Structure formats: C-alpha cells, structure tokens
Amino acid sequence: xxxxxxxxxxxxxxxxxxxxxxxxxxxxxxxxxxxxxxxxxxxxxxxxxxxxxxxxxxxxxxxxxxxxx
Numbered sequence: 001x002x003x004x005x006x007x008x009x010x011x012x013x014x015x016x017x018x019x020x021x022x023x024x025x026x027x028x029x030x031x032x033x034x035x036x037x038x039x040x041x042x043x044x045x046x047x048x049x050x051x052x053x054x055x056x057x058x059x060x061x062x063x064x065x066x067x068x069x
Contacts, residue, residue: 006032015044025055 002022009017020028
C-alpha cells in the first residue's frame with residue numbers, strides 16, 4: 001500500500017492550504033472532507049493535481065458510457 005499523506009499549511013493571514021499525496025483520483029476529496037469541515041467548511045479555492053484531474057475525467061467518461069444503452 002502506498003503512503004497517503006496530507007500536508008497542512010497555515011499562512012500568516014490564517015489561510016489554510018491542504019496538499020494530498022499518495023491518493024489516486026478524486027479520493028483526495030473524500031479524505032479531506034472531514035478536515036475541511038473541521039476548519040470551517042469554507043473552501044476558497046480547490047486545485048486538483050493533473051493526475052487527479054485525469055482520473056476524474058476518466059471516471060466521468062466511464063459513467064457516461066455506462067449510462068448509454
């Protein structure tokens with residue numbers, strides 16, 4: 001099993017940034033959901049890594065193709 005890691009950065013102005021490593025696709029959103037809620041639940045900006053974007057796009061395509069009969 002690959003190591004999963006969440007790095008939490010708190011800027012001087014109180015802005016919090018989370019960086020997730022070792023998680024494939026959109027699972028990073030599931031992993032950080034509770035932490036985001038504990039921090040107030042307000043997400044000002046979300047940037048997915050290129051790998052996460054690709055995995056989410058593939059999942060969406062598979063769901064669309066699966067829904068077509």
